[in-house]
Amino acid sequence: MTPSISPLDPPNSDSKATIPKSDDGALTSFDPKKLEYFHTQYPDYIAEEVDLPLWIDGVDTTYAPFIPTSTRRVLLALEMAHLTSEDKVLDVGSGDGRFCYAAVTFFGAQKAMGIECEQDLIEKSTELAQDLVDQGRISFERADLTNWRESSTMKSKEWSVIVVFLSPEGGDDMEEWLVQEFERGVRIVALVFDLKQLKGLHCSVEDSQEGIWIYEKQK
Template sequence: MKRAVQALLAVVFLALAVLAIFTGRTGRDAENRIDLVPRPGAATVFRKEATLRNVTKGPIVYTLLPGPGRTAPRTRTLAVGGVDRIATDLPVEISFDNGRRTTTYLVHPGRPYSFRYDESRVIRVYPGSHGRQDAADLAPFVPTPPEVVARMLEVAAIGPEDVVYDLGCGDGRMVIAAAKTRGARGVGIELDAALVEQCRAAAKREGVGNLVRFLHMDAAKARLTDATALVLYLLPESLEALAPLFERDLRPGVRIVSHDYKIPGWDDRIVHTEVLPAEVDRDHRVILYRMPEKR
């Protein structure tokens, strides 16, 4: 009898596991899917989802405000690193207390967002983050102005002998400029598939398709052993998270030039820093590092 019950439980467990694999829903994902207007019997009511990812260092409590078809607010707690998937075909208002005041944001279906810190360590909702659980969330897409790109390449003395990597390359402008203006080869790594398409089209348009390539992958999983220079525009916590990768793969003498943000704990490797005058939109900082001899 005991054996029969055990066998039955094993079969049920296996069936549930197979179901989870085929529907792509782990327990955690399912728990984080929020159907705003659940309709009994309908497995998929909405075609789209807005994803909200928590890349802060603490849980986030936020409220989904009432909207079309829903009268009551719903309060959620999103764990560190967690992703909520809000199934909706209409924009949804969310609000949360960022420690200073209650702020409200409109999140749109089909787009990813993240809760992350701004430069003053205040938590805000940022668009453009990928909202994926299997990849590092390095920064939302905010392009570096062309004048700043040009100065970064100049400061790092990029030339035809260089292989320039941009981790989180956005629309590819940094490696494309490195190829076009300095004859360097380049590798851009980007997680957003639509941006990778843009990069490849832009490289072709600019006539540097033979010098640059773009990889659609998580930059945190990249191999950088052939890089002679990195150009970066990532958040400080992302630079900190990537630092072990730099230590592992980069050879002595490799230059790293970063837009705006320093690599935490690397001040002794800075060889140059400058603030570009605010002629573009605001001040932009350029920081140049050089990899030391291996200890």
């Protein structure tokens, strides 16, 4: 049986009109209003119902199936990474694009890009973030991360934050690239699986209960 997942609630397109601001006006403070708004666009998913597939036949999702991070944990992880308007974010294995969307919408990141192997998810991500894609703030690239050595996106030195929610094998295979990016000052946000097996990284902030680890080079 092919496991699959579906939204708990259908996205409410009417709510796209206004993005609520924190009461104190701070972009990076965690605000329930932001979470509520975000959740209407990117609902959390439950197993056993059929909509977006976890595994798509014939496509190699070598490093992890599509299991999206909950909207609450996306905001928490980006806050723990101290995301600012200076940042350019790359999500390797971007699923439905929720990290890219939140980085730009709620933290004002300059730009965000997601690499994803599933065409269905690239289309879904683009649709969900259409306005920001049209403005050039967000983009999605269909590519296989196992080819990271050939990827011009991954070779690019413009990223300041990299998001990784992949199996430990994914981290191991990309070790050379992740350590090299970390060494040049990129913050790495790891979800569910920590990257402690990669000896070249230093974990600066962690919440192991939430499954969030931030790796940042000490100044």
